[in-house]
Amino acid sequence: MTAATRIIAAQGLGAATAAIAKEAGVSNGSLFTYFDTKADLINQLYLELKGEMGSAALGGAPASDARTQMRHMWSRWMDWATVNPQKRRTLAQLQVSDEITAETHEAARLAMTGMRDVFERSRADGPMRDAPATLVFALCNALAEATIDYIIGDPDRADEHKRSGFEALWRMIG
Amino acid sequence: MTAATRIIAAQGLGAATAAIAKEAGVSNGSLFTYFDTKADLINQLYLELKGEMGSAALGGAPASDARTQMRHMWSRWMDWATVNPQKRRTLAQLQVSDEITAETHEAARLAMTGMRDVFERSRADGPMRDAPATLVFALCNALAEATIDYIIGDPDRADEHKRSGFEALWRMIG
DNA sequence: CATAAATGACTGTCCAGTCAGACAATCAAG
């Protein structure tokens, strides 16, 4: 998985399975004893990274008001992405790949329940309380991804951008 | 170009050049008299679609206050994407492809000046007036893309979602 | 010794890009 993350981050999804095997220090053939197909590997990797991102974002959440909780999650989320740029990069690629099956996407959605709850709580009394939950979640997600990309492009001002992004988000839903 | 748009929308960037040539009604070989390489085709297509999207969004802009102008642009933008789902789909694929050169991205950025101006005007007196312009633009873009995706997934309530998205955007920057 | 795991050479498939020749358009000379 680690090897796949590194190789895909560097070469994209077109990377040869042989390259991944080599990076992992196993033979080409061995890789296919662990994963039936390349698509299988990709799907498993997607779930693992998504899950890790979710845990990272939710970890150590304070029992507090919605805004504080949201800000905490936002901060952890951004931090995870900046500390793990390769994982983040690979995840972004997998996100838009059509190798990811509908089942995998559904499983990922379920694994994100914790994060969705935080968004739900934050918007419950805000201006978007009547919009569809999935739309709100999609918009929040989009803001987060964009903020992360921006931070990666200008890491020196990471904290500043993190705050700008959060405040933009909060104005939107809070 | 039209053929490439159709094929890429359907099959992704992995589509064979032969498939594009066939769809266009010319021979495999002919395609390479018009484009040196597949990458060349992809880059040109990206610029064309991006340009078309920009023109569509800016067309018939009213000389009016920032909010009205912004809403107009937003509406035309969403409409273009819903009326041309294949173009939109292909553009989304090209956007994240690493076949697109830095020069092409730069050219596309320049072609979007008109849209950036509208965003600039809208945020000039708002809460994001001190944030970097590129960050603001990235966030707005992200909201637009997410809204479009959502509308495509539930076209029956298109108008409603279009409004939700715009209001979210305006709360963020206006 | 028996079983499981790992190996890497190999195969079939796919595809970007090439090239030798077919075909069409233009035009100067007879």
Place this chain on the structure above:
DNA sequence: CTTGATTGTCTGACTGGACAGTCATTTATG
């Protein structure tokens, strides 16, 4: 008006390389 030389465009079979996945064999393990 005809001819044939010239130029430019189109064609699709072909090539070389890349790559996912297989499998007979080797190596480790209990």
